[in-house]
Amino acid sequence: MSQSLSVPASQERGAASPTAMSDRWFSILLIVPAMLVILVFALLPLAYALDVSFRFADLTRGRIGDFVGLDNYRAVLHDRAFWSSVGVTLKFTLTAVTLEMVLGIAIAFLIHGATAGKGIIRSLMILPLATSAAVTGLFWRYLYDTQFGLINHFLGLVGLPEPNWLGDYTIALWSVILFDVWQWTPFVALIALAGLQALPKEPFEAAELDGASTFRVLRTLTFPMLKPVLFLVLVLRTIDSVRLYDAVAVLTRGGPGTVTETMTFYLYRTGLKLFRMDYASTMAIFFLYAMLVASLFALRPLLTQFSSRASEG
Amino acid sequence: MKSMLKKGLLAAALMASTAPAAMAQECADADRVPITWSTIAGFYTDAMAELVSGFEAGHCVKVNVVNIDNSQLYNKQVIEMVGQTGAYDVVTLETSEKAEFAENGFILPMTEYFADKKAQLDDVAPTLAALTTQYKDDVWGLPYYTYTAGYIYRADLFDDPTEKEAFKKRFNYDLAVPTTWAQHRDIAEFFTRKAGETLKGEKLTKDFYGVGLMAGPFPEIQDEMSGVLWSQGADWLTDEGKVPVDAVEKAMNDYLELVKYAPPAALTVTYDGVMNQMKDGQIAQTYSFFLDQWPNAVQTETSVAGAKMGVAEAPEKKAYIGGFLLAVSASSAHPKEAMDFVAHIGGHDAQMEFAKAGGTSTLMSVLSDPAFAAPESRGKTGHFSTLLEIFDSMKGFRSNLFDTPFGAKIYNTMQIPLQSAAAGQISARQAAEQLAVEVEKICGGPCPIGK
Numbered sequence: 098m099s100q101s102l103s104v105p106a107s108q109e110r111g112a113a114s115p116t117a118m119s120d121r122w123f124s125i126l127l128i129v130p131a132m133l134v135i136l137v138f139a140l141l142p143l144a145y146a147l148d149v150s151f152r153f154a155d156l157t158r159g160r161i162g163d164f165v166g167l168d169n170y171r172a173v174l175h176d177r178a179f180w181s182s183v184g185v186t187l188k189f190t191l192t193a194v195t196l197e198m199v200l201g202i203a204i205a206f207l208i209h210g211a212t213a214g215k216g217i218i219r220s221l222m223i224l225p226l227a228t229s230a231a232v233t234g235l236f237w238r239y240l241y242d243t244q245f246g247l248i249n250h251f252l253g254l255v256g257l258p259e260p261n262w263l264g265d266y267t268i269a270l271w272s273v274i275l276f277d278v279w280q281w282t283p284f285v286a287l288i289a290l291a292g293l294q295a296l297p298k299e300p301f302e303a304a305e306l307d308g309a310s311t312f313r314v315l316r317t318l319t320f321p322m323l324k325p326v327l328f329l330v331l332v333l334r335t336i337d338s339v340r341l342y343d344a345v346a347v348l349t350r351g352g353p354g355t356v357t358e359t360m361t362f363y364l365y366r367t368g369l370k371l372f373r374m375d376y377a378s379t380m381a382i383f384f385l386y387a388m389l390v391a392s393l394f395a396l397r398p399l400l401t402q403f404s405s406r407a408s409e410g
Numbered sequence: 411m412k413s414m415l416k417k418g419l420l421a422a423a424l425m426a427s428t429a430p431a432a433m434a435q436e437c438a439d440a441d442r443v444p445i446t447w448s449t450i451a452g453f454y455t456d457a458m459a460e461l462v463s464g465f466e467a468g469h470c471v472k473v474n475v476v477n478i479d480n481s482q483l484y485n486k487q488v489i490e491m492v493g494q495t496g497a498y499d500v501v502t503l504e505t506s507e508k509a510e511f512a513e514n515g516f517i518l519p520m521t522e523y524f525a526d527k528k529a530q531l532d533d534v535a536p537t538l539a540a541l542t543t544q545y546k547d548d549v550w551g552l553p554y555y556t557y558t559a560g561y562i563y564r565a566d567l568f569d570d571p572t573e574k575e576a577f578k579k580r581f582n583y584d585l586a587v588p589t590t591w592a593q594h595r596d597i598a599e600f601f602t603r604k605a606g607e608t609l610k611g612e613k614l615t616k617d618f619y620g621v622g623l624m625a626g627p628f629p630e631i632q633d634e635m636s637g638v639l640w641s642q643g644a645d646w647l648t649d650e651g652k653v654p655v656d657a658v659e660k661a662m663n664d665y666l667e668l669v670k671y672a673p674p675a676a677l678t679v680t681y682d683g684v685m686n687q688m689k690d691g692q693i694a695q696t697y698s699f700f701l702d703q704w705p706n707a708v709q710t711e712t713s714v715a716g717a718k719m720g721v722a723e724a725p726e727k728k729a730y731i732g733g734f735l736l737a738v739s740a741s742s743a744h745p746k747e748a749m750d751f752v753a754h755i756g757g758h759d760a761q762m763e764f765a766k767a768g769g770t771s772t773l774m775s776v777l778s779d780p781a782f783a784a785p786e787s788r789g790k791t792g793h794f795s796t797l798l799e800i801f802d803s804m805k806g807f808r809s810n811l812f813d814t815p816f817g818a819k820i821y822n823t824m825q826i827p828l829q830s831a832a833a834g835q836i837s838a839r840q841a842a843e844q845l846a847v848e849v850e851k852i853c854g855g856p857c858p859i860g861k
Contacts, residue, residue, distance in 0.1 A: 156488065156489075156492050157488060157492070157510060157514055157818075157819070158514065242675065242678075243673070243674050243675040243678065244673060244675045244686070244687065244690070244692070245686070245690075261674045261675070261677060261678070263677075263678045264626070264674060264675065264676075264677030264678040264833065265674075265677070265833070266830075266833045266834065266835045349627060350627040350628070351627065351826075352626070352627030352826075352829055352833070353627065353677055353829055353830065353832075353833030353835060354826055354827070354829050354830025354831075354833055354835045354836070355826055355830065356830075356833075356835065366822075369485045369489075370484075370485065370819070370822045370823075371819050371822070371823065371852065372488060372492075372819070
């Protein structure tokens with residue numbers, strides 16, 4: 098009986114309409130539009146940049162020139178300005194992201210523990226994020242102004258030294274970092290706060306009943322449970338900091354000299370001031386490669402965690 | 411017969427003279443030939459709009475003005491020229507960009523166009539014309555605005571008996587408009603004072619500085635230094651197309667000497683910052699400074715009690731000769747109309763209007779017009795007579811920086827080592843050597859000079 102009711106697998110496949118689409122093809126069809134966008138706006142330009150990086154390409158001489166092999170890669174690797182910009186980028190990223198993470202998490206805890214005004218604080222914290230760095234950068238340039246800036250005005254009122262925030266080469270990069278910290282710490286704080294608010298209450302109540310100290314709760318419960326969220330924020334901030342351009346363009350234009358010239362700003366100067374698209378493309382390829390490798394290493398634990406959660410679900 | 415001929419000629423002349431106006435009247439908006447002019451945002455935009463209207467009234471043309479921030483103008487124009495997009499019919503070029511645009515075929519020569527308009531061409535101040543319009547025996551457009559440099563100072567300080575006496579006692583010569591850079595340095599040192607000291611017998615409430623400098627991360631630092639370098643008989647590029655390291659080092663060292671007497675903000679500002687310092691009563695004089703800023707500088711007389719401004723040639727009679735050149739894009743769909751527009755904006759009538767609005771004209775006939783020398787015009791055109799003197803002093807001058815097709819790229823790069831040195835990050839020698847390396851990299855060896 099059971100045999101008569103069961104349909105052989107081959108017959109089942111044959112029974113499907115010849116025009117029906119398999120799940121596999123249907124899922125491929127669904128991602129085609131997104132893939133097309135990526136192809137046109139990311140992969141083709143990338144392939145073009147890769148091609149240009151192996152050619153002589155001085156745009157002001159009118160055209161993309163002959164194949165020059167690895168000459169551009171050699172030139173970039175021997176370019177002191179390029180390595181200097183890499184150094185500036187790393188220094189900026191390490192400092193800014195560390196400060197943003199520490200301050201952002203601390204602020205998130207403070208807001209989480211607050212009994213009133215959470216909504217207003219959250220709204221205010223969105224303000225720096227909601228405005229573009231080009232606009233806020235201009236605002237900060239005036240704040241930093243040595244002669245007419247508010248910061249030095251107040252420092253002068255209390256008798257403190259009035260630094261040349263953007264003109265002194267020993268502190269110019271720190272001024273850019275301070276601006277970035279002002280703009281992006283709220284981002285870290287808001288995400289961390291959302292993470293904190295989403296944590297289950299039961300383990301914390303149990304820990305309280307067991308008389309666990311605050312430090313122990315933080316070490317064994319809060320941070321391990323927040324880890325995926327914090328890690329994601331860390332990766333996002335790092336990627337964004339490495340790409341830093343707008344704040345530098347508005348605040349210092351890479352100066353004094355080149356002390357605040359990041360990789361992206363140097364790339365812009367090479368590509369759109371000197372019009373050496375060959376060097377600029379080569380730098381962009383280096384940049385992309387470094388970012389890919391770093392992202393793969395950074396995201397691997399997170400992706401593993403997400404996949405294991407998905408399979409558990 | 412003779413009277414008929416006379417009448418005919420008269421009628422023809424009348425028709426010719428009224429033709430543009432009649433044409434404009436007859437011209438429907440839909441028939442107007444569209445041309446686009448890319449220009450600098452914020453530089454007398456309102457006055458320019460008037461001039462454009464004047465052109466449209468006489469020609470069946472519609473001019474679209476695209477205002478672009480000065481820092482992005484060069485990049486944007488190059489991209490459109492390389493792509494041959496035809497987006498801009500008329501482009502605005504800095505002096506150092508002319509050779510690059512001409513050499514690469516981005517702009518059209520206007521030599522033939524001006525063949526029967528020689529008088530108009532000859533009216534452009536010859537020194538300015540040589541540097542801004544000419545390259546390899548061709549004329550490439552007309553400059554419509556000059557920011558040639560000179561010297562702006564607080565004349566009231568120079569006239570003050572107390573200050574004069576103190577200066578004479580300290581330096582053993584009279585306080586006067588400097589004729590050498592050494593005197594200029596002395597004056598800068600003399601007037602640099604701390605809050606609490608006196609100036610013109612009055613106690614200062616804030617620090618006062620001897621000189622305003624444009625040492626920020628902008629190309630203006632090399633404009634300031636150009637006059638000093640040129641007065642030493644050197645140039646940014648030798649005839650062999652190389653940077654004269656020793657001469658640049660010397661000019662840089664002279665500049666570093668002055669940084670000591672400039673407000674700390676000098677390291678972040680350009681010309682507008684210097685003007686703010688002047689109007690705020692912080693500085694006594696400029697270095698080699700753009701004279702088109704005179705209408706701005708003269709406002710110090712109202713913002714600072716007792717201030718009286720003066721303008722003169724830069725010491726040693728050498729200064730940056732700069733002008734915005736209007737040229738016609740090679741990819742223009744309407745080159746004839748575009749050339750007419752260039753001739754109009756750079757022509758006498760439009761330049762007269764421009765000068766009345768406070769713009770700094772490029773034409774000898776306008777600069778020397780007695781109306782602009784009248785005392786009531788001083789606030790807007792008080793610098794015109796000085797400009798004439800500068801053009802006369804620098805007659806026949808040419809710079810290799812403006813005659814190399816790599817001039818624009820060099821111009822966009824040289825500020826970096828120069829500003830590094832001004833900020834104290836590297837020495838003058840290192841700056842000069844870095845500049846030499848960068849220039850060689852840009853040109854791929856010695857730079858070609860296309861005189």
